[in-house]
Amino acid sequence: MSAKETKTSKAKPRKEKDLQDKKRPGAWQVIAMPLLAVLTGLLVGAIVIVVTDARVIAAYRNFFQDPLGAIGLTFQTILVAYGALFSGALGSPERIFLAFERLFTTGETDGLVRAFWPLSESLVAATPYMLAGLAVAIGFKAGLFNIGAEGQFLMGALGSAWIGYTFHLPWYLHLPLALLGGAVAGALWAAVPGYLKATTGAHEVVNTIMMNWISFRLSDWLLNGPMKATGYRPITPVVDSTATLPRFFPDPIRLNLGFIVALAAAALVYWLLFKTTFGFEVRAVGTNPDASKYAGINVPRNIVLVMMLSGALAGLGGATQVLGVDHWVGQGFSAGYGFDSIAIALLGKSHPVGVILSALLWGALRNGATRMQSMAGIPIDIISIIQGLVIVFIAAPVIIRWLYRIRTLETEKVVLTRGWGK
Amino acid sequence: MSTVLELQGITKSFPGVLANDHIDLTLEQGEVHALLGENGAGKTTLMNILYGLYKPDEGKIKIKGNEVEIHSPNDAIRQGIGMVHQHFMLVPVMTVTENVMLGVETTRAGVFLDRAAVARKIREISERYGLEVDPDAYIKDLPVGAQQRVEIIKVLYREADILILDEPTAVLTPQEVEGLFKIIKTLVEKGKSLIFITHKLKEVLAIADRITVLRGGRVVGTVKPQEVTQEKLASMMVGREVSLVVKKQPANPGEVVLEVKDLHVRDERHNLTVRGVSFEVRAGEVLGIAGVQGNGQTELVYALTGLTPIVSGEIKIAGQTIHNTAPRQILERGVAHIPEDRQRHGLVLPFPIHDNMVLCTYYLPPFANGMVLQEKVIAENAARLAEEFDVRTPSVFVPASSLSGGNQQKVIVAREFSRPIKLLIASQPTRGLDVGSIEYIHSRIIQKRSEGTGVLLVSSELDEIMALSDRIAVMYKGQIVAIVPASKASKEYLGLLMAGIHPDEAAEKAVEATEEVERVF
Numbered sequence: 001m002s003a004k005e006t007k008t009s010k011a012k013p014r015k016e017k018d019l020q021d022k023k024r025p026g027a028w029q030v031i032a033m034p035l036l037a038v039l040t041g042l043l044v045g046a047i048v049i050v051v052t053d054a055r056v057i058a059a060y061r062n063f064f065q066d067p068l069g070a071i072g073l074t075f076q077t078i079l080v081a082y083g084a085l086f087s088g089a090l091g092s093p094e095r096i097f098l099a100f101e102r103l104f105t106t107g108e109t110d111g112l113v114r115a116f117w118p119l120s121e122s123l124v125a126a127t128p129y130m131l132a133g134l135a136v137a138i139g140f141k142a143g144l145f146n147i148g149a150e151g152q153f154l155m156g157a158l159g160s161a162w163i164g165y166t167f168h169l170p171w172y173l174h175l176p177l178a179l180l181g182g183a184v185a186g187a188l189w190a191a192v193p194g195y196l197k198a199t200t201g202a203h204e205v206v207n208t209i210m211m212n213w214i215s216f217r218l219s220d221w222l223l224n225g226p227m228k229a230t231g232y233r234p235i236t237p238v239v240d241s242t243a244t245l246p247r248f249f250p251d252p253i254r255l256n257l258g259f260i261v262a263l264a265a266a267a268l269v270y271w272l273l274f275k276t277t278f279g280f281e282v283r284a285v286g287t288n289p290d291a292s293k294y295a296g297i298n299v300p301r302n303i304v305l306v307m308m309l310s311g312a313l314a315g316l317g318g319a320t321q322v323l324g325v326d327h328w329v330g331q332g333f334s335a336g337y338g339f340d341s342i343a344i345a346l347l348g349k350s351h352p353v354g355v356i357l358s359a360l361l362w363g364a365l366r367n368g369a370t371r372m373q374s375m376a377g378i379p380i381d382i383i384s385i386i387q388g389l390v391i392v393f394i395a396a397p398v399i400i401r402w403l404y405r406i407r408t409l410e411t412e413k414v415v416l417t418r419g420w421g422k
Numbered sequence: 423m424s425t426v427l428e429l430q431g432i433t434k435s436f437p438g439v440l441a442n443d444h445i446d447l448t449l450e451q452g453e454v455h456a457l458l459g460e461n462g463a464g465k466t467t468l469m470n471i472l473y474g475l476y477k478p479d480e481g482k483i484k485i486k487g488n489e490v491e492i493h494s495p496n497d498a499i500r501q502g503i504g505m506v507h508q509h510f511m512l513v514p515v516m517t518v519t520e521n522v523m524l525g526v527e528t529t530r531a532g533v534f535l536d537r538a539a540v541a542r543k544i545r546e547i548s549e550r551y552g553l554e555v556d557p558d559a560y561i562k563d564l565p566v567g568a569q570q571r572v573e574i575i576k577v578l579y580r581e582a583d584i585l586i587l588d589e590p591t592a593v594l595t596p597q598e599v600e601g602l603f604k605i606i607k608t609l610v611e612k613g614k615s616l617i618f619i620t621h622k623l624k625e626v627l628a629i630a631d632r633i634t635v636l637r638g639g640r641v642v643g644t645v646k647p648q649e650v651t652q653e654k655l656a657s658m659m660v661g662r663e664v665s666l667v668v669k670k671q672p673a674n675p676g677e678v679v680l681e682v683k684d685l686h687v688r689d690e691r692h693n694l695t696v697r698g699v700s701f702e703v704r705a706g707e708v709l710g711i712a713g714v715q716g717n718g719q720t721e722l723v724y725a726l727t728g729l730t731p732i733v734s735g736e737i738k739i740a741g742q743t744i745h746n747t748a749p750r751q752i753l754e755r756g757v758a759h760i761p762e763d764r765q766r767h768g769l770v771l772p773f774p775i776h777d778n779m780v781l782c783t784y785y786l787p788p789f790a791n792g793m794v795l796q797e798k799v800i801a802e803n804a805a806r807l808a809e810e811f812d813v814r815t816p817s818v819f820v821p822a823s824s825l826s827g828g829n830q831q832k833v834i835v836a837r838e839f840s841r842p843i844k845l846l847i848a849s850q851p852t853r854g855l856d857v858g859s860i861e862y863i864h865s866r867i868i869q870k871r872s873e874g875t876g877v878l879l880v881s882s883e884l885d886e887i888m889a890l891s892d893r894i895a896v897m898y899k900g901q902i903v904a905i906v907p908a909s910k911a912s913k914e915y916l917g918l919l920m921a922g923i924h925p926d927e928a929a930e931k932a933v934e935a936t937e938e939v940e941r942v943f
Binding site: 278288295 | 437727729748749750751752753754759761766767768769770771772773777781782784785790793794795797
């Protein structure tokens with residue numbers, strides 16, 4: 001009898017409660033899992049730091065003479081390394097405190113600039129990651145694996161640089177035009193594999209990789225030929241100051257409008273994906289293209305549009321790097337932004353907010369690593385290992401669930417790509 | 423008779439659901455024990471526990487009196503338990519022999535497959551139990567019934583004494599079902615014991631020695647077929663009185679809403695699977711298309727709904743010609759489509775219910791204002807439809823994947839019926855659903871018919887075709903072999919047409935067959 005009662009009460013949900021009850025059980029896992037992956041990555045990274053440190057190894061050789069010394073050195077090494085990483089990424093709290101003290105006593109701002117410089121550099125480093133990460137994330141949402149963000153990023157940089165040094169316009173025209181140029185160049189570069197996928201079914205993974213190679217060699221040629229600045233180095237001319245993204249603070253702080261552009265792009269992507277009919281189509285096509293076709297959605301058109309939007313975001317990432325930071329493009333300009341962005345999209349679960357957070361983490365790690373190398377003598381490559389570990393833990397959540405005894409959610413299922421050729 | 427299997431107090435809970443609640447079940451040697459219940463009653467969970475796929479929270483499993491622990495399918499096989507899954511686990515590009523030996527390969531000198539020895543053993547098994555099958559045939563060339571026989575051979579090859587058949591008749595024609603029942607009888611005669619999972623009442627009464635009915639994870643009762651009727655079993659399953667007969671007024675056909683002339687369509691592999699089909703559907707009538715699955719029905723429906731381009735022929739919907747028109751334009755002309763594969767075409771499973779309820783209309787007001795989705799309207803729409811169509815869910819914000827099959831289908835029906843429609847194309851609308859949901863969906867389809875909608879019903883369930891249709895077309899090898907008024911069609915006659923017998927011959931044979939079938943059922 002009681003079973004029957006619960007069934008009928010379930011059958012007629014009260015409307016108001018029904019409309020409010022939007023939370024799903026276990027929603028905390030969505031946030032907890034990436035955090036635990038990062039934490040675990042740092043923990044395993046600490047082990048890697050220790051076992052590759054010559055002094056620590058030497059101390060363990062003499063473990064029986066001085067066991068406490070060896071253990072002490074182990075923890076000291078980790079502490080120094082991560083301490084340097086932290087202060088390199090976010091600034092040293094002590095310095096910040098002293099700088100504020102001086103500001104209030106003497107009114108001097110120099111110390112403040114120096115204290116906040118590491119944090120601002122992390123934000124500068126995070127900007128291109130954010131835009132390229134959004135590019136890959138929106139692809140994932142539509143079931144497309146855009147490995148070509150690297151090439152689109154590069155094409156965007158070249159496009160915006162070209163507009164930046166070729167035209168001479170007032171800033172209110174020049175800057176938007178240069179940004180737009182970057183976005184359009186990236187979009188067109190991504191449109192090619194998108195169109196091929198939509199019309200012939202050619203897999204975007206293969207074609208975006210090919211487009212990457214074409215963009216690398218194309219840029220080599222451009223930088224040694226048509227776009228080369230006078231002089232012997234293979235770089236473009238410096239863009240006009242009217243095309244640069246304004247910086248917020250005096251030198252050496254390079255934080256610029258590009259960071260705001262990236263945040264705005266994330267907000268736009270969020271709105272498009274979750275609040276519009278376009279986003280509805282993108283997500284439907286991404287999770288079930290057959291049902292999308294059944295529902296009357298034009299699947300091929302959607303694929304091309306999403307690839308173009310993805311390319312535009314990556315291209316915009318290249319543009320902000322040129323117009324905000326470097327002001328010119330040289331060989332080896334993109335150096336992995338597009339590839340790291342795949343990791344960032346994965347870590348951020350392809351959600352714009354997640355992408356912002358993971359791009360910030362990426363920027364901080366990259367920026368802090370430099371200081372870790374100079375202060376603690378830990379090779380910068382350790383950061384790549386930690387980042388790699390984080391991605392492994394994200395891609396294989398079973399490990400994290402097992403380590404921290406987290407139960408699997410029955411409903412959880414992340415669709416990243418739908419496999420080959422289908 | 424001795425007890426070969428005993429389940430005592432099996433309990434299994436999943437977060438929020440008590441799937442099995444102290445279930446007791448015994449299986450005697452040489453018995454067919456039917457496990458009957460609606461979807462979600464706990465049949466599959468119980469069998470997965472027995473097969474080592476789930477670990478029970480409580481309870482004991484005894485085999486021939488000894489308590490055993492089953493942690494994996496391998497343990498189960500070692501204990502002599504074999505499972506024939508509803509969805510066959512066969513590799514289509516391999517031969518029967520290769521499939522049977524897969525996982526337990528017999529080898530010579532440790533590395534070379536000994537196909538001949540396995541084939542020999544397969545012949546032995548097939549002779550002994552009347553399981554006709556050619557060991558050298560490729561699975562992809564075999565009809566569904568034969569594939570099922572291969573699955574049974576696979577289990578017997580692994581020397582199972584206890585066979586679990588999970589919904590074995592879902593994919594078979596009436597004649598194939600008859601064949602399966604003969605096999606089951608032979609198996610039992612030779613001392614095997616069977617657990618037969620189903621929700622089809624007629625079959626249970628025809629084949630089972632005992633019937634255990636599950637509802638909401640509990641045993642409602644164990645009965646003998648002689649003691650019960652279909653109605654009684656149905657009410658045990660559902661927990662209330664169920665009407666097994668679809669009540670409907672005589673049809674009142676109006677103007678033609680769908681006209682198909684000499685239609686040719688290719689399937690995904692470019693085989694011509696619809697070869698010159700012509701028919702028409704009028705407003706206010708149900709045209710049923712019967713046929714064994716894979717005779718072109720799927721492609722016919724795809725062509726009508728714009729999912730597949732047509733090769734030649736003509737389709738007119740409400741007087742307008744459809745010639746490779748996009749699916750959206752077809753939908754907008756007032757066509758509703760309940761797709762054959764609800765999880766592939768009908769729903770975006772990870773999407774919440776409220777988004778699935780507007781899958782075809784999300785871009786239209788009031789659900790969208792320009793390109794901005796109106797979330798509140800969408801949610802209210804879903805809550806209203808869920809209530810109207812009795813979708814059982816804690817909230818409309820949960821993903822469609824969390825619903826049972828019957829409730830998923832109700833979401834599709836609710837969505838399709840909430841638009842103004844002239845033509846309803848319903849393809850296998852109740853496949854895999856429980857009695858309660860079938861009853862409900864049938865009544866809704868008939869309701870649409872009486873409102874003046876033309877209905878094209880495609881189903882491989884003859885019972886369903888006969889219960890709902892006003893006229894019945896039988897499809898065989900891409901052609902419609904006959905269209906008969908429902909009042910003049912017998913099950914036997916239609917079954918013979920479905921098997922490819924010429925209509926004239928079928929009419930004669932049907933008379934003899936009636937007696938035969940009656941003896942079996």
